Amino acid sequence: MPDKKIIEDHPYIAYNRPILTDTELLKRSQAFYESMDSRRSVREFSNKEVPREVIENLIKTASTAPSGAHKQPWTFCVVSNPEIKKQIRIAAEEEELESYESRMSSDWLEDLKPLGTDWRKPFLETAPYLIIVFRRIYEFGPEGKKKNNYYVQESVGLATGFLLAAIHQAGLVSLTHTPSPMGFLSKTLNRPENEKPFLLIPVGYPADECWVPDLGRKGIDDICAFY
């Protein structure tokens, strides 16, 4: 069998994955589940350095996610510069203070109590890296003509999920942070108008003393229906 061919004028490559035994499938799926089940969102970071190449690998992994028409409609901005981290912290805390004091409903604040969050975001300066994920609404085609991307929200959500999994598998921790509104990130990072901020993800090691809420996860019967 050839390993390349042209189908309707487009190049294809043969794709082969080994067929595993049921025992092997079970072992691998169980091991990956157990590893991912030990992932937690962390709010107390160490300032210990992480090599930049590691961060590049994490982002390359995120960018292996599927996307609408394979447009890969994402940009990952990586901030390690202390001055820029400081600017981001100041702007985020300003918005968050307003949110916690007057924009969020009492139900919302009540739901967040077990997580111990508040408007203060010291991790934005402590974590060695902030990865700000932008969704690219459209691209500029020839002569600057706008070309819309497809399923941008879904695609960028998938890429971010891959990123969080990669961070955990590498041995680092992250937080899925949603400063709201996030417009200040476009300004601070001077992003073009076709990009909108999606999530802000501090990445690093946990602080020497790091506590996370004692939360359980829903069981299979609560999240899954077999037909």
Ligand code: IYR
């Ligand atoms: N964006 C705020 C509030 C917040 C909202 C939800 I929903 C969370 O799960 C956690 C926090 C903050 O980052 O504190």
